[in-house]
Amino acid sequence: MTDATSAPPSAPRRTGLAALELDTRLLGMIGAFVLIALAFHFASDGRFVTPRNLFNLTIQTVSVAIMATGMVFIIVMRHIDLSVGSVLATCSAVMAMTQTMIVPDMLGFGLGSPATAPIAIVMGLVAGAAIGAFHGWLIGYLTIPAFIVTLGGLLIWRNVAWYLTNGQTIGPLDETFQLFGGINGTLGTTWSWIVGLIAVAAALWGLWSARRGKIAHDAPVKPLWAEGVVAAIIAAAILGFVALLNGYTVPSRVLERRFEAEGLTMPEGYVEGYGVPISVLLLIAVAIVMTVIAKKTRFGRYIFATGGNPDAAELSGIDTRMLTVKVFALMGVLCALAALVASARLTNHSNDIGILDELRVIAAAVIGGTALKGGVGTIYGAIIGALIMQSLQSGMAMVGVDAPLQNIVVGGVLVAAVLLDIWYRKRTGARD
Structure with a gap:
């Protein structure tokens, strides 16, 4: 009988660092973050690596990181979602209007009532799931390319959010709701x-x-x-x-x-x-759930199998059309959670909330090692990718880099990340 503290006879002998079996891709991303942090720390006269700045960096990363975990599944299935920032805006508008109009006027609860925040969050989650499922239906059952569906969604849902609020900033939001924003909770x-x-x-x-x-x-x-x-x-x-x-x-x-x-x-x-922050705990919970889905459930195995070879997956009996609906519905739910965090951090809903988040989310997933060809991606990689993206933007803002140049740098980093990922896979012959 093999003892639980000893290796089985078949275990190969490993020495030194090789025995640790560390993920080289993970180490590379962590190393990149450390280098970025140190570079901006010295460039900003020691203001970057401080508890205050890293606290703010953390809460600023949460909303993009939450959506990036869902974008991993989308890209793994060989799709793309360009609408996440606009869906976030619509979900934020729904939750804001629920708190300030629907709950007080229709249900009779005042702002600050214990029921206000839960009702608003549920309404936002339902709206996000419905929008995502609708996108998935158009893609899976009507076979419209995801690029076109979500590009249309980018325009549609941004303006739906505007009409829901008549273009106004809605706030302040419920104090319990604000607990999910970071410094307020x-x-x-x-x-x-x-x-x-x-x-x-x-x-x-x-x-x-x-x-x-x-x-x-x-x-x-x-x-x-x-x-x-x-x-x-x-x-x-x-x-x-x-x-x-x-x-x-x-x-x-x-x-x-x-x-x-x-x-x-x-x-x-x-x-x-x-x-x-409570928002960080929410991100950790999302990361755990998404990792369990990816590695321990039939749903997750079907996602990666479909992304690896869609034709073989369909021939093996996987309902790829319904799977597409489910994945995009899940993405919608994550957009709603991101809207919760983003609007709570701002303490209000504004018309520009979530603008360009779709690019940040896609970049985070790709920098984190999600292959655009499908079939490969990790949840932790997407979260670290989001942290790297936010570090770049925050650091450049801190040292006084103009916004146009910030976008140039972020675009260059995205292209470089894809190129490095291609080289890495060619060199190692790895798929994950």
Whole structure:
């Protein structure tokens, strides 16, 4: 009987870094982010790698990253969605109008009622799913190319959002709704550490379960020292991230107003950190769910099988038309979640919300390693790609780069990322 702490006899002997079995593509993306951060840090006289800037960078990344996870499935199936920014705008408009008109006027609940935010979020999710399913029906059943359907959607839904609000900015939004925006909704330092420790425990349990599963099937496993190094890296990354966000402290004037509102005097030297934003927890939850869908469900296997070879997938009995509807409906739901985060961060709905997000989302997925030929893509890659995109834009804005030049750089990075991905696949012969 094979012990759970020893490698099976069939496991090849590996030494040094090879024993860690690290994902070279993941390391490359992390390395690119580190280089970008350091370059802008020095160029901005030490203002980029600070708790405040990285906190803001994180919450600015969330909405694009959420949509990028869905764009992975779209591109994996050899489609494209150019309408995500406009769908986001429509979902944002629906949620804003629900809070300010539908709930107070039709249901009798005032702004601030506990029911307002949940009803608005559900309405936004339903609107996003319906729009996405409609796109999928046009593509899957009427065989209109996804490029044309979503290009039309880019124009249609942007202007539907305008008509829903009569071109007005709608706000301020419900305070509970604003909790999903970032700085208006955080866990605080204590709960952030608790969540961080829970995340470390979950990660270690996942590593151990994966090792036991490999041993049970006589598959090769890493040496125990290598498992320990990987576990230490993951734990350090999680706790370091929490420490970084906890390091961004609430301005003293904000704390003073809070104490005054409660009739108290703020203690001298009192400091309070923001902690992990609720929007980041939402992104983590989306990433986990999408990863499970991709790797552990029949739905996910069908997506990658269809993208790898659509004809073979259809001949094997996969209903590719309904699968297309489901994937685009899922994309619509993710657009609604992104709308929730984006409008909550702004505390209102504005007509320009989500403009050019479709390009950022596609770029994030591609930079993250999703192959435009289909069949290949990862959720974590898309999220890191979104972080790299936002880092570039935030860093260039910080050092005073003009907006036109920012777009030139982002476009160049996108093309370069595709070229590097082509070279990588040719060199390694890999499909994932």
